[in-house]
Every structure is written in C-alpha cells, then in structure tokens.
Amino acid sequence: MEAEPEEAQRLATEARDRVRFEEDALALSDQVYRVARYLASSREDADELMQETYARAFRSWRSFTPGTNMRAWLMRILNNLNIDRGRRQQRAPQMQPLEANDYYLYDRLAEDGDGVSDEDKVVERLSQDDIVTALSAVPHDFRDVIVLVDLGDFSYADAAQILDIPVGTVMSRLHRGRRILKRELAESALEEAT
Amino acid sequence: MNDPCAHCEEMMQPYLDHVLTDEEMDRAEAHLAECVDCRRRYRFEESLRIYVRKAVAEEMPAELRQKLAALRIPLE
Numbered sequence: 001m002e003a004e005p006e007e008a009q010r011l012a013t014e015a016r017d018r019v020r021f022e023e024d025a026l027a028l029s030d031q032v033y034r035v036a037r038y039l040a041s042s043r044e045d046a047d048e049l050m051q052e053t054y055a056r057a058f059r060s061w062r063s064f065t066p067g068t069n070m071r072a073w074l075m076r077i078l079n080n081l082n083i084d085r086g087r088r089q090q091r092a093p094q095m096q097p098l099e100a101n102d103y104y105l106y107d108r109l110a111e112d113g114d115g116v117s118d119e120d121k122v123v124e125r126l127s128q129d130d131i132v133t134a135l136s137a138v139p140h141d142f143r144d145v146i147v148l149v150d151l152g153d154f155s156y157a158d159a160a161q162i163l164d165i166p167v168g169t170v171m172s173r174l175h176r177g178r179r180i181l182k183r184e185l186a187e188s189a190l191e192e193a194t
Numbered sequence: 195m196n197d198p199c200a201h202c203e204e205m206m207q208p209y210l211d212h213v214l215t216d217e218e219m220d221r222a223e224a225h226l227a228e229c230v231d232c233r234r235r236y237r238f239e240e241s242l243r244i245y246v247r248k249a250v251a252e253e254m255p256a257e258l259r260q261k262l263a264a265l266r267i268p269l270e
Contacts, residue, residue, distance in 0.1 A: 029254060106234070132249065171213075
C-alpha cells in the first residue's frame with residue numbers, strides 16, 4: 001500500500017518529462033523542416049519524413065538524454081529513416097561531378113556583368129530558382145553535408161554524427177559540395193545570360 | 195613560386211568556417227589586406243552563403259505543424 005503514492009509520483013514525473021520533451025521537440029520543428037526539405041527529394045517526401053520522425057521521437061523519447069542536442073538527435077532519426085525508406089539510396093558510386101575552383105563563380109559573374117564591383121550586386125544576379133535548381137543538382141552525399149552545415153547550422157561534429165561518417169569526410173564533402181554548387185550556379189546563370 | 199591568390203583561394207572556405215590555425219589565418223589576412231581581388235571574392239562568398247540560405251529557406255506548412263502536434267502521445 002505504501003508503494004502507491006510513490007508509484008503515482010513516479011508516473012506524474014514521467015508524464016511531466018514527456019510533455020516537456022514533446023513541447024521542446026515541436027518547438028524545433030521549423031528548424032528540422034528546413035533541413036528535411038532538402039535531405040528529402042521532394043516536398044511530399046519531406047512532409048512524410050517529418051511525420052515519421054516525430055512519431056518515432058515521441059515513442060522513443062526516453063532514449064533522448066536531457067541536456068544534449070535535441071535538434072541533432074531528431075535529425076539523426078530523420079536521416080536514418082530517410083535511408084531506411086530507400087528515398088535516398090546508398091547508391092553505387094556515381095559519375096564524378098564537375099567542380100570548379102572556389103573563385104570560379106564570382107569571376108564568371110563579375111566578368112559577365114561588366115566588372116560590377118559590389119559583391120552583393122553580383123550575388124543578386126542569381127535568381128532564387130537558380131539556387132534551388134543548383135542545390136538539387138548537387139549529388140546527395142555532398143548536398144546532405146551542405147544542407148546540414150550551411151542551411152542547418154550544424155557543426156562538423158554534429159553533421160558527422162547525424163550522417164554516421166568521420167568529421168574529415170564531412171569537411172571534404174562540404175568543401176567539394178560547395179564547389180559543385182558554385183559550378184552548377186555558374187552554369188545556370190550563364191545559360192540565362194546567353 | 196607559390197601564387198598567393200591561388201593559396202588564398204584554397205584558404206577561403208576554412209577561413210570563412212573559422213577553422214584555420216592562427217598561422218594560416220595570419221597568412222590569409224596578410225594577403226587579403228593587400229589584394230583587392232581576393233577580398234572581393236571572399237566577400238562574394240560570404241554574401242553567397244547568406245543568399246543561398248535565404249533562397250532555399252522554406253516555411254513549414256501549417257498543416258504539417260498540426261499533423262506533428264497530433265502525433266503527441268495522449269496522457270493516460
């Protein structure tokens with residue numbers, strides 16, 4: 001009989017912790033979505049992936065360690081589900097994408113714009129569509145890292161943990177991925193100009 | 195023998211990511227202080243990163259927000 005109040009107390013504490021966990025996770029959903037949108041291959045996939053991720057997170061909330069990075073924890077679930085669902089195949093090596101040097105895009109845009117010297121103006125010669133299309137054209141392995149680090153503000157270490165790859169691989173894929181992105185941007189911007 | 199602009203180009207991404215060693219940072223900054231072209235290209239890269247973030251930032255649909263909230267496990 002004496003155990004009863006203790007058990008009730010334990011259940012109440014657990015319920016409170018769970019509600020807090022769910023609220024914290026939901027408060028991060030905008031940030032998680034921003035990354036999910038480009039890890040998934042379409043808006044519809046991102047929508048489903050978010051729901052699967054949150055359903056799983058709510059079921060396994062006990063495995064989250066309070067005080068650690070919840071956004072990275074949710075993202076790891078999301079990435080694993082994305083791979084499990086085969087939406088993003090661990091594909092055979094693909095053709096090596098062409099990458100330009102880091103200055104290539106600026107040089108092409110600047111030379112094409114009669115030597116415009118204001119860097120912001122040079123950037124604005126790229127349309128939003130150019131950027132979305134170019135990012136979509138970057139192969140997944142490289143894009144995932146760009147999306148996590150440059151759009152999602154994850155550290156190299158978090159990105160490595162989420163993707164289950166070494167930090168050095170995150171760095172090299174990021175470096176190359178940004179160059180591939182710039183090459184794609186240069187191509188679309190120059191196509192429009194001709 | 196080493197082209198300083200080519201070296202500076204190699205240093206650009208790690209510089210903007212703040213992962214250079216102090217020595218590499220000093221070297222990059224010394225070159226940037228005297229090379230207008232590299233300075234412009236660095237500024238362009240910074241603007242580009244911000245611009246890309248803005249261009250691809252998509253709001254989560256309100257419907258999805260509701261669906262996620264509905265996934266919460268009801269209290270007994």
